[in-house]
Amino acid sequence: MPADTPIKNHAAERRLFLVRTIVAGLLMSVMLGVLITRLFFLQSVKHEYYGTRSDENRMRVQLAQPVRGLIYDRNGVVLADNLPAYRLEIVPEQVDDLEQALARLGDLIEIRDVDRERFDERMRKEPSFRGIPIRLNLSQTEVARFEVNRRNFPGMEIRAGLTRHYPLGEIGAHLIGYVGGITEQELLTHDEKRYRGTNHIGKTGVEYSYESMLHGEPGSRIIETNASGRSLRELEFNRPVPGQSLYLTIDAKMQKAAYDALGDNDGAVVAIDPKTGGLLAMVSKPSYDPSLFVDGISHKNYNALIANLHRPLFNRALQGQYPPGSTIKPVMALAALETHIIDPNREVWCPGFYQLPNSERKYRDWKREGHGWLNLTEAIFRSSDVYFYKLGMDLGIDNMHRYGQMFGLGEPTGVDLPRENSGLMPSRAWKRGVRNQAWFPGETLNTVIGQGFMTTTPLQLAQMTALMAQRGEGRRPHVLMASEDPVSGSLQSVSTQAIPPIHLKNERHWGTVIKGMEAVVHAPRGTAHYYIGKDAPYRIAGKSGTAQVAGLAQDEDAPEFEDVEHRFRDHALFVAFAPADDPRIAVAVLVEHGGGGSSTASPVARKVMDAYLLGTRVAQTQESVSW
Amino acid sequence: MVAATHGEPSSVSEWLVHWRIDLQLLLAIISCCGLGLFVLYSASGQSQDVIVNQATRLGVGLAAMLVVAQIPPDWYRVAAPWAYVAGVIMLGLVAILGATAMGAQRWLDLGFVRFQPSEFMKLAVPLCVAAYFHDRPLPPSLSDIVAAAIMVAIPTVLVGLQPDLGTALLIVAAGGFALYLAGLRWRVLLLLLLMAAAAAPLLWYNMHEYQQERVLTFLNPARDPAGAGYHITQSKIAIGSGGMFGKGWLNGSQAHLNFLPESDTDFVFAVFAEEAGLLGVLALLALYSFIVLRGLRIAARSQDTFQRLTAGSISLTFFIYVFVNIGMVIGLLPVVGVPLPLISYGGTSMVILLAAFGMLMSINTHRKLLST
Numbered sequence: 001m002p003a004d005t006p007i008k009n010h011a012a013e014r015r016l017f018l019v020r021t022i023v024a025g026l027l028m029s030v031m032l033g034v035l036i037t038r039l040f041f042l043q044s045v046k047h048e049y050y051g052t053r054s055d056e057n058r059m060r061v062q063l064a065q066p067v068r069g070l071i072y073d074r075n076g077v078v079l080a081d082n083l084p085a086y087r088l089e090i091v092p093e094q095v096d097d098l099e100q101a102l103a104r105l106g107d108l109i110e111i112r113d114v115d116r117e118r119f120d121e122r123m124r125k126e127p128s129f130r131g132i133p134i135r136l137n138l139s140q141t142e143v144a145r146f147e148v149n150r151r152n153f154p155g156m157e158i159r160a161g162l163t164r165h166y167p168l169g170e171i172g173a174h175l176i177g178y179v180g181g182i183t184e185q186e187l188l189t190h191d192e193k194r195y196r197g198t199n200h201i202g203k204t205g206v207e208y209s210y211e212s213m214l215h216g217e218p219g220s221r222i223i224e225t226n227a228s229g230r231s232l233r234e235l236e237f238n239r240p241v242p243g244q245s246l247y248l249t250i251d252a253k254m255q256k257a258a259y260d261a262l263g264d265n266d267g268a269v270v271a272i273d274p275k276t277g278g279l280l281a282m283v284s285k286p287s288y289d290p291s292l293f294v295d296g297i298s299h300k301n302y303n304a305l306i307a308n309l310h311r312p313l314f315n316r317a318l319q320g321q322y323p324p325g326s327t328i329k330p331v332m333a334l335a336a337l338e339t340h341i342i343d344p345n346r347e348v349w350c351p352g353f354y355q356l357p358n359s360e361r362k363y364r365d366w367k368r369e370g371h372g373w374l375n376l377t378e379a380i381f382r383s384s385d386v387y388f389y390k391l392g393m394d395l396g397i398d399n400m401h402r403y404g405q406m407f408g409l410g411e412p413t414g415v416d417l418p419r420e421n422s423g424l425m426p427s428r429a430w431k432r433g434v435r436n437q438a439w440f441p442g443e444t445l446n447t448v449i450g451q452g453f454m455t456t457t458p459l460q461l462a463q464m465t466a467l468m469a470q471r472g473e474g475r476r477p478h479v480l481m482a483s484e485d486p487v488s489g490s491l492q493s494v495s496t497q498a499i500p501p502i503h504l505k506n507e508r509h510w511g512t513v514i515k516g517m518e519a520v521v522h523a524p525r526g527t528a529h530y531y532i533g534k535d536a537p538y539r540i541a542g543k544s545g546t547a548q549v550a551g552l553a554q555d556e557d558a559p560e561f562e563d564v565e566h567r568f569r570d571h572a573l574f575v576a577f578a579p580a581d582d583p584r585i586a587v588a589v590l591v592e593h594g595g596g597g598s599s600t601a602s603p604v605a606r607k608v609m610d611a612y613l614l615g616t617r618v619a620q621t622q623e624s625v626s627w
Numbered sequence: 628m629v630a631a632t633h634g635e636p637s638s639v640s641e642w643l644v645h646w647r648i649d650l651q652l653l654l655a656i657i658s659c660c661g662l663g664l665f666v667l668y669s670a671s672g673q674s675q676d677v678i679v680n681q682a683t684r685l686g687v688g689l690a691a692m693l694v695v696a697q698i699p700p701d702w703y704r705v706a707a708p709w710a711y712v713a714g715v716i717m718l719g720l721v722a723i724l725g726a727t728a729m730g731a732q733r734w735l736d737l738g739f740v741r742f743q744p745s746e747f748m749k750l751a752v753p754l755c756v757a758a759y760f761h762d763r764p765l766p767p768s769l770s771d772i773v774a775a776a777i778m779v780a781i782p783t784v785l786v787g788l789q790p791d792l793g794t795a796l797l798i799v800a801a802g803g804f805a806l807y808l809a810g811l812r813w814r815v816l817l818l819l820l821l822m823a824a825a826a827a828p829l830l831w832y833n834m835h836e837y838q839q840e841r842v843l844t845f846l847n848p849a850r851d852p853a854g855a856g857y858h859i860t861q862s863k864i865a866i867g868s869g870g871m872f873g874k875g876w877l878n879g880s881q882a883h884l885n886f887l888p889e890s891d892t893d894f895v896f897a898v899f900a901e902e903a904g905l906l907g908v909l910a911l912l913a914l915y916s917f918i919v920l921r922g923l924r925i926a927a928r929s930q931d932t933f934q935r936l937t938a939g940s941i942s943l944t945f946f947i948y949v950f951v952n953i954g955m956v957i958g959l960l961p962v963v964g965v966p967l968p969l970i971s972y973g974g975t976s977m978v979i980l981l982a983a984f985g986m987l988m989s990i991n992t993h994r995k996l997l998s999t
Contacts, residue, residue, distance in 0.1 A: 008762075008763075008764055008765070008932070009764070012765075013765045013810070013932060013935075014935075016765060016766065016810045017808060017810075017926070017927070017935050017939070018927060020807060020808050020810065020939075021808070021923055021926065021927060021939060024804075024807070024808075024923075024939075024943055025920075025923065028919065028943075028946050028950075031946075031950050032912065032916065032950075034954075034959070035912070035950065035953055035954065035957070035959070036909070036912065038957050038958075038959055039866070039900070039905060039908055039957060040905065042863060042866045042867040042957060043866060043867060043869055043870055043871065043900065043904065043905040043908070044870070044871060044905060046867050047867055047868070047869075047870040047871070049867065050863065050864050050866070050867020050868045051867070051868040051870065053864045053867070053868065054864050054865070054867075054868035054880060054881055055868075057861075057864065057880070057881065057884070057886050058880045058881075058884050058886070224880075224884070225884070226883075226884035226885050226886075227884055227885035227886045228885065232884070
């Protein structure tokens with residue numbers, strides 16, 4: 001048989017084929033088994049994992065910002081609220097020629113360079129189907145102008161939001177504070193969950209102190225999105241919980257009265273309800289417009305505020321530390337009475353100066369010719385320095401420090417407002433610690449008339465005065481009166497905190513000192529009588545103070561007020577409470593470089609007390625405050 | 628089907644015999660294609676255009692299948708070498724035209740229809756190999772093996788250069804199956820597999836960068852989850868999230884929200900697995916297995932070498948389509964462009980596949996009664 005003749009054995013070939021097919025079938029079964037095993041692994045064993053991954057793919061959580069709580073005064077006058085604000089948003093993918101559209105838009109509404117920069121930056125970060133604001137805070141006119149032409153601007157839309165608004169403006173700026181854009185630093189120190197999706201946070205004042213109550217709880221929207229991130233539908237919406245609204249102890253018309261009373265002077269006024277410790281007014285001048293900060297202050301405005309020598313951002317009421325001057329004398333008198341070193345009725349000769357034993361140096365009275373013979377009451381209402389120099393030498397710095405502390409001097413009052421300063425109530429230990437020096441007798445003399453090392457904040461002076469008015473039974477200064485639950489609308493009042501009471505061995509000493517303070521205003525020779533006492537329709541207990549800014553040389557005559565350059569003029573202070581027999585208001589006034597405490601500061605205090613006790617100005621202020 | 632002597636046959640079975648239709652195979656194919664239309668409707672984002680297009684191709688394919696079934700297998704045996712030569716020429720044309728166009732060139736524009744010669748070769752190669760062995764004694768001699776191997780290698784290289792690695796591999800598989808079923812000795816088979824393994828590095832250095840990328844990504848999908856690994860990661864998420872019972876028809880979020888790329892073509896299986904779950908997947912695999920087994924049964928019962936090798940290699944290749952596509956979609960194999968047979972959106976491959984099934988029917992129904 002030739003080799004090239006094909007011989008086919010059909011039966012054998014058939015068997016061969018069957019074997020091959022069976023082997024292939026077995027192999028395929030194994031391969032199928034591998035597929036099924038893998039599918040079982042993916043769809044059953046790892047199903048939960050992949051299910052989660054799938055949901056993560058398609059679901060996006062958007063946080064819904066809560067509406068910030070409002071701030072009211074004690075009578076329900078709005079101090080901070082949220083007003084609708086309009087912004088113009090552009091959806092880049094819906095605009096054919098962005099540059100050309102922006103140029104046309106610029107003819108209708110103003111687009112500043114900062115707007116454009118912010119827009120460009122966000123456009124780089126966000127997908128092109130998302131609306132990006134080109135302008136914030138459009139005016140009504142701009143909104144109207146755009147709406148008329150809106151069909152010429154596809155892909156652009158006006159959107160409404162809320163922006164913080166402060167009706168009192170600069171009158172309440174230091175007290176209420178303001179909100180501003182949240183910084184990364186602030187995000188680190190706050191609960192990230194609450195602040196994701198929030199743009200604003202309280203920066204100072206009440207807005208800062210009560211941030212956690214005002215802020216509210218963000219809600220969330222679960223959105224289904226496709227692979228490019230476009231939102232398709234809302235799967236779930238958890239409503240945000242609005243922040244709590246706050247009622248302050250502040251009285252808006254008092255706040256305005258105090259602000260107006262200071263006139264063009266720099267200074268501070270703090271008015272307290274002595275029975276509760278609630279602040280009725282707290283003003284620092286000059287002030288600033290808090291709304292500047294809400295949507296980010298421009299560099300120009302900020303630099304102007306910083307460069308201003310009168311330091312408008314500085315809250316003098318809480319942070320300013322001034323020598324209290326003679327306003328401290330009632331406290332010193334009380335200390336002397338309690339430590340039995342004086343007899344209130346014994347008269348002391350005031351020649352106009354005082355000399356320490358074995359010393360040539362003359363410590364001068366503010367009245368060079370002297371006051372003559374004085375008892376304690378006269379020494380207070382005529383504000384004799386010499387009487388108090390003698391008293392101080394007997395009292396000593398240790399007693400002064402002890403009683404000063406009882407009246408809250410030298411430490412923060414603990415008011416519910418940020419960045420309060422502590423002032424300084426000097427002591428031997430303090431001087432040893434800070435200066436590593438012994439205490440000198442001359443420093444005792446300075447301290448007893450509220451000069452030298454001693455400093456106080458206007459708030460501390462108000463607290464001190466309130467304690468005097470309450471005869472030692474004081475309450476901690478505060479501004480929050482009540483909060484309102486945003487859901488139920490129920491009011492929750494804030495309980496006031498007692499200050500450790502001052503117990504005198506002889507309670508009659510309160511009356512003795514207060515009598516002297518009343519005489520300051522009502523006695524014909526009282527320092528403030530001429531300025532506020534002659535026509536006072538109620539009894540006022542007060543004390544003036546004049547704090548030296550520039551020291552005088554030995555024997556130098558005090559120059560005339562008008563001759564002193566403004567920044568070297570004395571600070572004028574006045575503290576008072578009224579009515580003297582049933583105190584309802586305690587006030588501390590500081591006028592920077594105001595000169596005499598009685599002449600400059602006491603009229604301010606009188607106006608503030610009048611506003612509260614007589615209701616004068618009420619008609620005016622209610623109109624102007626509740627716009 | 629040959630039991631015409633047993634009384635009066637029903638008119639339906641008579642009609643089926645007359646039109647040379649294998650009922651079981653037809654029903655399985657139609658079930659598969661029908662299911663495919665539903666899956667595609669969902670995968671394409673409920674596009675009616677896609678469904679109309681696919682249904683049209685399906686109609687053309689089924690018609691082709693019926694036409695092919697009418698022609699006796701002997702004709703194909705005779706025509707196979709010519710078809711093979713024509714196919715190689717067309718591949719050559721594509722290669723020449725492709726040099727002028729940028730990138731991968733797989734199409735031949737015939738004016739009225741665009742045609743993929745590589746798809747045609749998936750059928751022509753096994754037919755040609757089967758025809759070659761038809762008159763030769765089996766198991767094949769070494770020279771016959773070499774001849775058949777060259778026959779497979781030429782179109783494979785041409786397609787591989789297009790570059791269409793997936794189709795090239797399927798052509799190798801189809802030709803290889805014919806060779807295997809012809810009785811290629813185990814030792815030789817082993818040797819060929821070893822040679823293929825040894826050639827792998829050579830293949831690697833001749834691969835395009837994107838092809839290398841796919842292989843690397845396959846080896847480590849986490850390598851670049853947003854880029855090359857994205858396909859496979861999203862595909863696994865789709866399949867895994869489907870779970871046991873699936874998310875329900877039209878409810879597969881991965882496909883509908885565009886997370887899953889190529890959801891109506893190569894990755895359509897992921898859509899099905901997401902919406903139908905493991906149970907649906909098992910049902911589909913059962914359907915595929917039935918088609919393969921039916922094909923092998925036809926092969927086993929066929930009457931000559933050409934028919935056996937043709938039917939066998941068509942059936943095994945069909946299984947390989949299924950295995951490679953699903954294996955790739957579930958992350959067992961690198962991403963090569965192999966569609967899911969009878970379901971993926973696509974023209975030429977569907978028509979060629981249905982034509983191949985037509986050939987199975989032809990083999991099954993053109994029996995010579997005398998032979999056995």
